[in-house]
Amino acid sequence: MPFSLFVQNVLNGAGLGLLYALVAIGYTIVYGILRLINFAHGDIFMMAMFFVYYGAFLTPIPWGICAVLAIGLTILLGVTIERVGYRPLRGAPRVSGLCAAIGMSFFLENFAIVVFGGRPKPFLYPDVLDKVVIIAGIHIRAITFITPVVCVVALLGLNYLIHRTKMGLAMRAASRDFDTARVMGVDINKTVSFTFGIGSGLAAIGAILWAARYPQIHPFIGVFPGWKAFTAAVIGGIGSINGAIAGGFLIGFFTIMLVAFFPSLSGYKDVFVFVILIVTLLLKPTGLFGELE
Amino acid sequence: MLKIKNLNVFYGGIHALQGISLDVPKGKIVTLIGANGAGKSTTLRTLSGLVKARDGQIKLDGEEILGLPSNEIVARGVAMVPEGRKIFPNLTVRENLAIGAFQRNNKAEISKDEELVFTLFPRIKERVSQKGGTLSGGEQQMLAVGRALMSHPKLLTLDEPSLGLAPLLVKGVFDIIKHIHEEGRTVFLVEQNAFAALKLADYAYVMEVGKITLQGTGQELLQNDQVRKAYLGG
Numbered sequence: 001m002p003f004s005l006f007v008q009n010v011l012n013g014a015g016l017g018l019l020y021a022l023v024a025i026g027y028t029i030v031y032g033i034l035r036l037i038n039f040a041h042g043d044i045f046m047m048a049m050f051f052v053y054y055g056a057f058l059t060p061i062p063w064g065i066c067a068v069l070a071i072g073l074t075i076l077l078g079v080t081i082e083r084v085g086y087r088p089l090r091g092a093p094r095v096s097g098l099c100a101a102i103g104m105s106f107f108l109e110n111f112a113i114v115v116f117g118g119r120p121k122p123f124l125y126p127d128v129l130d131k132v133v134i135i136a137g138i139h140i141r142a143i144t145f146i147t148p149v150v151c152v153v154a155l156l157g158l159n160y161l162i163h164r165t166k167m168g169l170a171m172r173a174a175s176r177d178f179d180t181a182r183v184m185g186v187d188i189n190k191t192v193s194f195t196f197g198i199g200s201g202l203a204a205i206g207a208i209l210w211a212a213r214y215p216q217i218h219p220f221i222g223v224f225p226g227w228k229a230f231t232a233a234v235i236g237g238i239g240s241i242n243g244a245i246a247g248g249f250l251i252g253f254f255t256i257m258l259v260a261f262f263p264s265l266s267g268y269k270d271v272f273v274f275v276i277l278i279v280t281l282l283l284k285p286t287g288l289f290g291e292l293e
Numbered sequence: 294m295l296k297i298k299n300l301n302v303f304y305g306g307i308h309a310l311q312g313i314s315l316d317v318p319k320g321k322i323v324t325l326i327g328a329n330g331a332g333k334s335t336t337l338r339t340l341s342g343l344v345k346a347r348d349g350q351i352k353l354d355g356e357e358i359l360g361l362p363s364n365e366i367v368a369r370g371v372a373m374v375p376e377g378r379k380i381f382p383n384l385t386v387r388e389n390l391a392i393g394a395f396q397r398n399n400k401a402e403i404s405k406d407e408e409l410v411f412t413l414f415p416r417i418k419e420r421v422s423q424k425g426g427t428l429s430g431g432e433q434q435m436l437a438v439g440r441a442l443m444s445h446p447k448l449l450t451l452d453e454p455s456l457g458l459a460p461l462l463v464k465g466v467f468d469i470i471k472h473i474h475e476e477g478r479t480v481f482l483v484e485q486n487a488f489a490a491l492k493l494a495d496y497a498y499v500m501e502v503g504k505i506t507l508q509g510t511g512q513e514l515l516q517n518d519q520v521r522k523a524y525l526g527g
Contacts, residue, residue, distance in 0.1 A: 166395065173381050173392050180379040183341050185367035185396035185444060 001260070004138040009260040011144050015213070017252025018151030022206035023229035024236070024244035025158065026078075026199030032175040032239040033195050035094060039101040040081060041203060042226015043108035046219060048074040048204035049123060049211045050116050056124050063126050071204040078200025079193045087189070112219035123215040147209045154205050155245065158198065162241065167194045175239065228273055235280045237290020246288055251276055294319040294479050295340075295371075295448055300349030300359075302332075302339055309335045311503040312349070316496075317448065322470070322480040324490040324511070326524060327500035333483040334376055336500075337452050340481075341373050342366045353448070368396040370447030374454055378437040382426025386417060389425050389436055393443030403443070410439035413469070431462040438469060449473065450481045455489065467493055487524035491515045499524075 001009075023045055030038045051073045055066030085104045089096045129143040162168040170191045174181040182188055210225065211217055232251050236243025251273045259266040280287060295317040302310040310332050317323040325333050338344040340351055342363035351359040358366050372393070381389055390410060394403045411418040414435040420428060428436060434454060441449055451470065455463040467489050474480050474493075484490035491497055494511035499520060507519065514520045 169384070169388060169392055170395065172383060172388075176381050176383055177379055179343055180375055180381070181392070182343060182363035183367065183373045183375060184392045184440070185364045186392070187362070187364045 005260075007138050008140060008144065009256055011140060011148065013253040013256035013260075014249070015144055015147035015151070015209075015252075016256055017249035018148050018155075019206045019210055019213075019248075020225070020229050020232045020252040021245040021248030022151055022154060022202040023225060024232040024248040025241055026203045027230050027233040028236070028238055028241060028244040029171070029175075029195050029199050031233070032241075033171060033192060034086070034090075034097070036086065036097045037101060037230070038086075038196075038199070039098075039226075040085075040104035040108055041199065042222035042224075042229070043105050043112075044074060044078050044081070044200050044222070045203045045207045045210075045226060046112065046217070046222030047077055047108060048200075048207035049217045049221065050112065051204075052208055052211070053121060053123055053217060054116075063124070067208050070208065071201055074204035074207075075197045075201045078196040078203075082192060082196040087192070109219050109223075116219060118219060120216045120218040123211040123217045125212040125215060129212050143209070143212050147213065150205065150209060154202060158202065158241070161198060167191065171195055224270075228270075231273055231277050235277055235287055237287030240287070240289040240291075243287055243289030294354060295481065296350070296352045297336070297340070298350040298352075300336070300339065300351065301347045302335055302344060303347055304335075309503055310339065310346070313500070313503075313505050315498050315505065315508075317479060317481045318496075319479055320477060321495040322474050322482060322493055324482040324484055324494035324497045325500055326484055326487040326490055326497060328523075329485065330502075331500040332503045333485075333500055334452055337373065337450055337481075337483055340366075340450065341371060364396065367444055367446075370444075372441035372444045372446035372449050374437045374441045374449070374451040376452040376456065378430075378433045380425040380428065380433045380436055380440075382424060384425055385422050386425060386428070386436060387421045389440050390417075390443050393440035394445075396444060402445070406443055406445055410442055413442075413472070414439055430458055431465065434458060434462070434466055435469070438466075438473075442473070446478070448479045448481060450483070452483050453485060454482070455484065455486045463489065487520070488515075491520075 026041045027038060030036060048070055051070035052066050055061060055070055056063050081104055085100050086097060089100055129146065131142045132139050133142055133145065162171065170181065170186040171194065173184065174186060174188060174191050178188065228251060229248060232247035233244045235250065236247030255269050255272060258272055259269055298314045299312045300310050301312055313336065325336060327333050335344060339346050342361055346359055349359065350357060353369055353371065358369060384392065390407055394406065397403055416432055417435055417439055420432065425436065454466050458466065463486065470480060470482065471493055482490055482494065491511040491514050497509065497511050497514045498505050499507035499514065507514065507517065
């Protein structure tokens with residue numbers, strides 16, 4: 001493989017890996033605080049794409065602003081889903097929350113079919129993302145280059161929120177011990193809303209970059225990325241943010257590398273993800289960064 | 294300062310608190326003693342809003358706080374040292390203290406209280422950047438008390454602070470409680486270690502299966518035959 005192609009593949013793999021990481025974080029932080037697998041997370045990811053699509057399609061607002069507004073709307077959607085769908089079940093047996101999450105996922109998918117239509121739509125994005133830049137003789141599509149950069153900035157922002165703000169402190173405390181956090185004066189409802197907001201915001205950023213990479217969207221577009229990101233979170237150790245990042249990066253990066261080095265195996269790339277899952281869980285059942293409770 | 298009246302709490306079908314009433318006057322140490330399962334912790338958990346009561350009153354400085362969410366109760370000046378310390382193992386010592394001050398926003402006053410905790414517990418100061426989980430049991434108990442003080446409470450409540458500590462450390466904990474009280478704070482102490490608690494307390498209540506069965510000054514109860522037999526080993 002020529003060096004320039006290798007660099008392209010590395011960037012491509014890093015980008016996909018980081019996209020999975022952004023989505024996986026949403027699963028892991030919600031699980032960390034509520035012990036709930038939010039099956040609707042992949043569909044929140046899908047909704048973010050449609051928010052940008054309709055914003056850019058129906059209004060004269062510039063694309064960049066549409067993208068920012070869509071992130072805001074997705075955060076609102078995530079917070080609302082928790083408020084309406086999950087909060088009334090707080091304290092109920094865990095299986096009730098699980099059912100609610102699966103139901104919410106079906107609801108969002110079918111809502112999208114009815115309102116947006118089931119036929120795939122071309123996702124519009126600024127031409128600049130398609131521009132080929134040449135760095136040191138290597139040709140790279142702008143989006144391939146921008147994706148990892150935006151993801152890393154988002155992760156730095158997340159790190160700041162979690163480790164330097166009061167709400168982040170509340171989140172980390174509540175994820176260990178709900179009751180003690182409450183007795184310290186932490187407002188649990190606010191903290192849970194904050195958590196859903198962060199998870200949904202990261203999913204929205206991931207979704208927009210995803211749609212610019214693979215520019216066709218439909219109501220089920222979130223299903224497979226969602227499952228893989230969830231798998232990534234489990235590989236990393238569900239509940240651990242670093243684990244979600246590592247797991248996401250691992251499966252994204254190695255999927256691209258597998259296809260690059262063994263094109264004949266590309267049909268098995270999804271199988272490959274789940275092989276990583278099985279091997280990880282066999283060797284370390286709590287996941288890479290997970291701890292026993 | 295704190296007045297609990299006719300408090301009834303049910304866990305499912307179990308009548309855990311059966312119309313208990315007690316008073317914690319300003320500036321005093323009041324203790325609630327009793328055997329395991331008598332309802333002592335339930336009383337504290339209801340006071341801090343973790344457990345819902347069926348009926349009754351809990352008044353703090355004349356204001357009803359029963360039914361308020363926990364964070365509101367903390368904001369009104371009730372801090373708790375929970376049973377088993379419950380230090381956040383994933384947070385640093387400094388972060389554990391910071392979360393104790395969660396309801397407060399005045400940074401200058403918060404760091405003043407942090408200094409106060411450090412003078413009270415120099416050991417904690419040495420460990421500020423360590424994770425809470427790496428502390429020894431005794432250090433964790435100090436941190437749990439320090440964390441509660443960080444909310445600048447009117448009323449400090451402690452749930453079995455001596456539980457699981459070596460005898461020497463138990464004495465240390467009671468000395469600290471005494472010291473905190475002498476600095477003018479009101480303390481409500483729930484303990485199984487009746488002897489130590491009664492020696493310290495201005496006033497004491499004895500609880501048995503959901504009811505308060507005896508009350509009196511610490512000294513009176515130390516002399517009481519019933520108490521001596523049941524809790525002090527004769």
